[in-house]
Amino acid sequence: MSGDGRLMQAGDDRFIPLVVDAGALLKTDLSQERVLQFLARMPWQAWRLPLWFLQGRTKFRRELQTRVPMDISAMVLAGDTLAHISSARSQGRSVYIASADDSSLVPQLVDAVGASGAFIDTGEAGGEDRALALNAALGAGGYEYIGSRLRDFPVWQSARGIVAISRSESFGRRVHETFPHAQIIKRPRPALSAYSRALRPHQWAKNAL
Numbered sequence: 583m584s585g586d587g588r589l590m591q592a593g594d595d596r597f598i599p600l601v602v603d604a605g606a607l608l609k610t611d612l613s614q615e616r617v618l619q620f621l622a623r624m625p626w627q628a629w630r631l632p633l634w635f636l637q638g639r640t641k642f643r644r645e646l647q648t649r650v651p652m653d654i655s656a657m658v659l660a661g662d663t664l665a666h667i668s669s670a671r672s673q674g675r676s677v678y679i680a681s682a683d684d685s686s687l688v689p690q691l692v693d694a695v696g697a698s699g700a701f702i703d704t705g706e707a708g709g710e711d712r713a714l715a716l717n718a719a720l721g722a723g724g725y726e727y728i729g730s731r732l733r734d735f736p737v738w739q740s741a742r743g744i745v746a747i748s749r750s751e752s753f754g755r756r757v758h759e760t761f762p763h764a765q766i767i768k769r770p771r772p773a774l775s776a777y778s779r780a781l782r783p784h785q786w787a788k789n790a791l
Contacts, residue, residue, distance in 0.1 A: 598742055599725045600670040601701065601716060602663060604681035604691055606730045606747045609658040612683060616646040623650065647685045654690040662767050663728060666745060667695050670726075680712060680727075680737075709736035716740065730769075735760065 605612050621628055634642045667677050676698045681688045688700050701719070703712045713736045716725060726743025727734070732753075738744045744764035748754035754766050 596673055597675060599676040599678060599698075599720055600667065600743075601678045601680050601720075601725050601727045601737075601741075602667060602695075602697075603727075603729045603731070603734060604679055604683060604688060606663050606728045607659055607679070607691055607695070609660050612652075612687075613643070613646075615657065616650045616652065619650045619652070620646055643682065647683065652685065652687040652690075654687065654694055659694065660747070660769065662769065663747065664695065666728060667697070671696060680716070682712075709733040713737045713740045738764070 608615070617631065620631070630645070631642075634645045670677055677695065678699055678701055679688060679691050679695070679697050680701045680703070681691075682703055688702065691697070692700050701712070701715055703715050709732075712733075716727075716737060717740050722740045723742045725741055726745065727737050727741040728745040728747065729737060730747035730749070734746075738746075738757075738761055744757075744761050746754070746757040746761075746764050746766050747769050748757065748766050749769055754768065757764050757766055
């Protein structure tokens with residue numbers, strides 16, 4: 583995907599594209615959500631999870647994507663990230679969703695936030711792959727990036743604007759030490775009750791029946 587040439591003019595921060603990691607758009611971690619949904623729907627297959635995990639992140643992700651189709655209508659989007667996207671769109675900036683998840687969820691997220699499109703990276707190198715893809719499409723230093731994980735650090739190294747969603751004090755400190763000018767948004771980890779609801783106990787009863 584190529585960037586919008588108009589947005590790259592003059593190096594003006596007001597017009598650079600905004601790239602948002604899909605995980606930063608969700609209140610809960612996408613991988614955790616898939617695992618919880620998998621356990622709720624197929625608890626008798628829980629033994630498969632460690633086997634997939636030992637075969638690598640790509641294998642783990644692919645197996646869950648195949649078995650657990652996600653519906654955005656059942657997920658809660660993060661208000662802080664949505665506000666940032668809304669502000670960017672009001673300025674006429676392009677907005678892209680970045681994800682390693684190539685399932686139907688990403689188009690749903692694109693539609694939900696009115697994004698221009700999506701970057702899909704499925705490589706094993708993690709953030710390095712994404713940084714290379716974004717730099718090729720938008721230019722190094724040619725975009726603002728919202729992320730929330732350690733794998734986002736290589737992308738932030740190449741981004742002009744840095745927004746970090748921090749779910750812990752230690753992560754926030756690490757981002758600030760590495761990128762002193764980063765904007766850090768604190769987002770507390772979901773309470774245990776939220777994960778309990780995600781497991782959907784009523785669905786266990788239905789499965790047992």
